Amino acid sequence: MGLIGDWLAAGGAARTSGSLRVGSMASGAPVALPWVGVRGARPGPTLWLHGQVHGDEINGMVAALRFARALDPQAMSGHLVVTPTGNPQALDARRKRNPYDELDLDQSYPGNAQGLVTERVAHALMQEVRGVATVLINLHTMNPLFDAPPYTVYKHHPDSGIAEEALLAAMACFHPRLACRQDVGGKGELPGNIAGALDYQCLAAGTLAFMLELGSGSRLQPANVALAETGFATLARQMGILPGPAGERTAHLRTVSRRGWITADDGGLFVPRCQAGDRVAAGESIGDLLGLDGSLTPVPPFQRDGVLIGLRSDPVVHTGERLAFVAWEWADRPLAST
Structure with a gap:
């Protein structure tokens, strides 16, 4: 010891x-x-x-x-x-x-x-x-x-x-x-x-x-x-x-069995449409990339439902940088009472 x-x-x-x-x-x-x-x-x-x-x-x-x-x-x-x-x-x-x-x-x-x-x-x-x-x-x-x-x-x-x-x-x-x-x-x-x-x-x-x-x-x-x-x-x-x-x-936990990162395809200023913790439905985008030339490019929409574990709050992003950490698979699990 x-x-x-x-x-x-x-x-x-x-x-x-x-x-x-x-x-x-x-x-x-x-x-x-x-x-x-x-x-x-x-x-x-x-x-x-x-x-x-x-x-x-x-x-x-x-x-x-x-x-x-x-x-x-x-x-x-x-x-x-x-x-x-x-x-x-x-x-x-x-x-x-x-x-x-x-x-x-x-x-x-x-x-x-x-x-x-x-x-x-x-x-x-x-x-x-x-x-x-x-x-x-x-x-x-x-x-x-x-x-x-x-x-x-x-x-x-x-x-x-x-x-x-x-x-x-x-x-x-x-x-x-x-x-x-x-x-x-x-x-x-x-x-x-x-x-x-x-x-x-x-x-x-x-x-x-x-x-x-x-x-x-x-x-x-x-x-x-x-x-x-x-x-x-x-x-x-x-x-x-x-x-x-x-x-x-x-009394229950939402247990996650699969997670992953969403990354930026291009650089710019990330302007989110949602908040950390939100559930995002398939077909929805988490935000837009505002280019310094004034262009606005939506982040590609989710292909399936996801829950935002974490969402980037620093808007300055480059290609390949992380925008969100997402739960892709989960189950609501009841717990035995103590």
């Missing part, structure tokens, strides 16, 4: 904070992962909130730290751990990726103790999570260029022993607009090593884990922060960490 697990195992109501050393810069400044722990008066499960795998994802950091500050350890049967930034060098640079190796941290787990700095950061976290976290929420936002209502993403690991129903029950605490089941192979969605995502590697280690997407990057959105804080409390009660009834959660 690592530093955090040893502290939790010591027992007794307490709170603390510290850092997990990863390495150092040429100047001698440390590369480290800060953490906050709230240890309950009685034993129980551990909820782990992990913020900012990407350096521009702010809302989850604020929500997790505020939630930790509000807890009374004496009232808890179990524990809370917050690692508010998983990518401190990217945070300091105000960028998605670590500027020192340009790796995507959420494709780098479980990491490598002798690897590039991003791989070392991933390794340091996984050494602490294994055998300690009962549930881990991987806190994200969409690209800063997009608007998006809160939604969740989950994956399936064939050897985790964690049922899909348990994942859905945890995600329902956050009333997500959509719950997207991601193809770990990345087919039709994202390039790269999707199996290197933190939540997938946590599932491999027996920890229930999923992604909570809280709006847009590089900005503080109070409504999304408040939604996350309420969801953390609901989930903590559902897990038995906090006393009282579990509280309100959504």
